[in-house]
Every structure is written in structure tokens, then in C-alpha cells.
Amino acid sequence: MLHVTCAIIVNNNKVLICQRSATMKLPLKWEFPGGKIEPGESKEDCLRREIREELGIDIAVGEPLTPVEHHYPTFTICLYPFVCVLESMELQVTEHAQAIWEEAAALLSYDWAEADVPIVNEYLSKLING
Numbered sequence: 001m002l003h004v005t006c007a008i009i010v011n012n013n014k015v016l017i018c019q020r021s022a023t024m025k026l027p028l029k030w031e032f033p034g035g036k037i038e039p040g041e042s043k044e045d046c047l048r049r050e051i052r053e054e055l056g057i058d059i060a061v062g063e064p065l066t067p068v069e070h071h072y073p074t075f076t077i078c079l080y081p082f083v084c085v086l087e088s089m090e091l092q093v094t095e096h097a098q099a100i101w102e103e104a105a106a107l108l109s110y111d112w113a114e115a116d117v118p119i120v121n122e123y124l125s126k127l128i129n130g
């Protein structure tokens with residue numbers, strides 16, 4: 001099983017969402033940026049490292065949401081989501097097809113990686129219910 005972190009990065013009431021490139025696994029699906037946890041690395045350190053590598057920005061890692069275990073046809077992941085805050089601007093998108101800031105209300109209209117769907121729903125219900 002792959003252990004993967006992902007960041008719901010919030011800034012000015014918008015969330016950063018990323019589209020996987022055509023050559024990655026799950027091509028062109030939308031996801032929250034992040035990646036695989038390396039041996040001995042904390043989830044928070046993994047997330048800060050991956051976000052710096054993929055997007056060239058620094059984040060403050062905040063509240064964890066519920067981890068999602070998902071079985072894709074060829075691999076299984078456990079995805080650990082964290083709500084994060086942007087600490088530096090200047091996005092440099094190095095791996096994804098695109099990264100965009102989107103209103104929470106529009107998140108459900110994207111074609112998400114399947115493992116991310118429960119995370120989007122939990123994030124939205126927290127926004128509505130506090």
C-alpha cells in the first residue's frame with residue numbers, strides 16, 4: 001500500500017487544486033498536491049517537501065482530515081489529507097498539467113481521483129457545518 005499525503009491549501013477563500021499530467025498515473029484527474037511519504041519522514045515534513053518540489057511554495061500544515069484508504073485497479077493507497085495555509089506566493093507548476101485556485105462551491109464539478117472524493121466532501125461539510 002502507498003502512503004500518500006495531500007494538502008488542501010487555502011488562500012483568500014480559495015483552494016489550490018491540481019490536474020495530473022497526461023503521462024502520470026490517473027492521467028488528467030484532479031487531486032490535492034502531495035506525494036508519497038519517505039521512510040522515516042513525518043506526514044507534515046512529507047507534505048512541506050512535496051509542495052515545495054511540485055509547486056515551489058511554502059505552507060503551514062494545519063488540521064488533519066480523515067485518512068482515505070482506496071483500492072484502484074492496480075494499486076492501493078492510504079491518503080492523508082491536511083488543511084494548510086499558503087505562506088508564500090509565486091506558484092511554479094513543475095509536474096502537473098495545471099494548478100488553479102478554485103472556490104469551494106465549485107470543487108464538486110471536477111473529475112477527481114477517486115480517493116479524493118471523500119476528502120472533498122469532508123472539507124465542504126466542515127466549511128458548511130463548522
Ligand SMILES: Nc1nc2c([nH]c(=O)n2[C@@H]2O[C@H](COP(=O)(O)OP(=O)(O)OP(=O)(O)O)[C@@H](O)[C@H]2O)c(=O)[nH]1
Nearest residue numbers: 004006024025026031032033034035036077113115116
Ligand atoms: N499527490 C496526490 N496523489 C494522489 C492523490 N489522490 C490519489 O489517488 N493519489 C495517488 O497517489 C499516488 C502517489 O502520489 P505521487 O504524486 O507521489 O505519485 P506519482 O504518480 O507522481 O509517482 P509515480 O507515478 O512514480 O507513482 C499517485 O499514484 C496518485 O495517483 C492526491 O490527492 N494527491
